[in-house]
Structure formats: structure tokens, C-alpha cells
Amino acid sequence: MSRTNEERTAESRRKLIEVGRKLFGEYGFAGTSTPMIAQAAGVSRGSLYHHFEDKADLFHAVVEAEYERLEAAIDEMITHVSDPLEILIEGGEGFIAAASDPISQRILFVDGPSVVGGGMLLSVDNETTTSSLRLGIEAAQTAGRLPKDLPAAALTSMMSGAYDRAVLDGFGRDEPSRLAIRHAIRSLWYGLSKLA
Amino acid sequence: MSRTNEERTAESRRKLIEVGRKLFGEYGFAGTSTPMIAQAAGVSRGSLYHHFEDKADLFHAVVEAEYERLEAAIDEMITHVSDPLEILIEGGEGFIAAASDPISQRILFVDGPSVVGGGMLLSVDNETTTSSLRLGIEAAQTAGRLPKDLPAAALTSMMSGAYDRAVLDGFGRDEPSRLAIRHAIRSLWYGLSKLA
């Protein structure tokens, strides 16, 4: 059995990220050792350190993949919505649904900040989900559905934090809490739109 | 020089928590070793492990002290406010101002979740600042300043996350961003009140 170098690399990285996601999500960053990861991925620790700078670097790769997954879920959710305000609401629900997976939760909201570093994590975040949110807010402002004088950056930050926390508190879990969070979210956006 | 046991204990714990706050806030939980802490506090590592179960237990004590500080800042801010909606707004600003200290920030919002564990941290949080927020929301509902059918738990969770994130994004830092976040916060609460 002979594989090209590119294939070997892709296969090793893929396996390490896949296994890393599972273990980091289950036992946390500190509770997951590099021997554990290497063994579960069926490679040596040396290979891990060949493909990633250190343990945090692997974690970082897992986080990026995770944000891409969320981003896709949001996009999927809003493809058939046109009203800017409804895009914000539906996109948010897509985010909550996708991020409510316990593994995502722990990686992104529990360990993420401490491992990647608050600012650095937010920079990844700001390129994906939060960027979508901000664009959505600005579009709604342009369309006159949200007050034009509202500072978009500040509102984006707050609402992004609100969504993250809703997920962390388990409001995406069962049907009653999904209903409650849905009500709260719609009220926040509708309330703002009343000020336009 | 002879001290009573109670005094010795109080002094050692106080010093360890004080030094712990500073070091955890500066270098993070993982970047702060127990030898560092013991040395800076002028005690032995044995003493640390005598007073606290482990490193995380000391961190937990630091977090609790920190939440009490925030709680006090909020209470201070709302003593002379009577309108339930204004209490929510002013209390929130007090929170942001107090939590914007970089050391608080890192301990509570960056390392806190991963060390104490998402759920466990929230339980401390829920007994202090978030509890205040929830009571404020319910009071505003009773007074007819917020919609009575709004699910208080969900809204509390979201707004609590919104405030935390505003702090983390540095909106308590300089005057322009303080102004922006102030605008966003007022808009959120006023918008909700329009639905009442």
C-alpha cells in the first residue's frame, strides 16, 4: 500500500482533528493529553507534533473547523428568507441549533476562550458567525428595519454574546426552552425595530 | 509574635487569594504554577494545599470574591434609582464598569468557564449578578415596564451573556465605546418596553 505524501498528510491531520474534537469536547483541553490523542488517532505523538506546532495549535484547528460548521448551518437556515429582520432571527436560530451540540459547546464556549485566548478566539469568531451577524444588522439598518443611529459594533457584540450564552445555558436543548428562547430573541429584535 | 490559629488561617487564605487573583489575572490559570503562587504569597506549597483542595479550588475562591465585588458595584450603582427599567440600565452599566478591569475580565470570562466548568461557574454567577438581573427583569414586568409574557429565564440568560461579551470586547474601556454600548443597551431595554 503506497500513498502520496499529500495523502498521508491529509489523512493524519484529518484524523487528528476528528479525534481531537471528540476528546477535547468530552474531557476538555486540560483533561485531554497528547498521548490520548495520538493513540486514539492511531498515530505517534511525534506525528502530532510534526503536523501541529503544539497541543493548542491542534485545538485551534478544531475550533476553526467548528466555526465553519456553524457558519454553514446559519447559511443553510437563511437561504429562503428575504426580510432582513427575519434573516437575523432565523439565522440566530440556526446558530443555536447547531451550537447546541454538547461537544461544540464545550470546545467553543467553555475551553475555547482560555486556550485560544479571548481576543484571538473572537478574531476567528469575527470572521465567521459574528461577521454574519454584523452584516445582517447593517443590512437591516439600511432597509430601515432597525434604527440607523444604533452603533452596529456594540449591538453585534452584545447579541453575539447573548446567543452564545443562550446555547451555554441549554436553551437549545428541549422544546420548551427552545420556545422560550425563540420568544426572547424575537422580542429583542422586534423591540429594536419599533425604535426605527 | 504569637497569633491565634484563626488569625493564621485567615491571613494565609487572604494572602493566597489576593496573590492568586493577581497571578491568575495576569498569566492565566494554566500559566500560573503553584510554586509561583506560594512564593509570591510568602508561604509554602504545603500551606496552599492545606487551605485549598487543589489549584482549581483556590481559583474558585478567587472567582467567588470577584463576583462579590461586582455585586457590590451593581448595588452601589442603583441605590438612588427607582424606575425598574432604569435600574436594569444603570445596574448593567455598573457591572460593565466594574468587570472591565482586565484582571476581572480574564478570570471571570476567559479562564473561569474552563476551570470552574461552564455549569458550575454559572451557578456562582446565578447566585450573584445574574440573580440581580433576573429580579430586575421580573420587577420591571410586574411594574408593567416590560412585557409580562416574556420568558424571564431566557431573557436573563441572553442579556447576561450580552453584558459579559460587551465587557470582553472592551466596550467598557474608552469613552467612545462606553457611549456606544450605553446606546445599544438602552435601545435593547427601551425596545422591549415598547412591546409591553
Place this chain on the structure above:
DNA sequence: CTTAAAACAAACAGACTGTATGTATGTTTA
């Protein structure tokens, strides 16, 4: 076919955590 480079594996050094053992200081009681 030989040589260079990439991928992988194994061995090593340093650091840290938590514990076990030992000492000193304070507290209770006979």
C-alpha cells in the same frame, strides 16, 4: 539508483501537580 526531503516513531529533559511524611505552633484537658 542514489540522494534529499518529508512523515513518522521513540527516547529524553524539564516542569508541574498532588500526596505522603515530618515538624512546629497553637489549643484543649486532666
Place this chain on the structure above:
DNA sequence: TAAACATACATACAGTCTGTTTGTTTTAAG
């Protein structure tokens, strides 16, 4: 007040983990 005890503190140790270094195999290129 002096022995018995408990609490506070200090030191030494065992095990584990991380990141690096050194060595081996596999692929790519001349």
C-alpha cells in the same frame, strides 16, 4: 501547668505531561 491532641505549615517524592531531539522509514527527485 503539663501532657495529649489538633491545626498549620514545610519538605520530599512519585507520577504524568509537554515539547524537543534524535533516529528510522517512506516518498519524491535528479
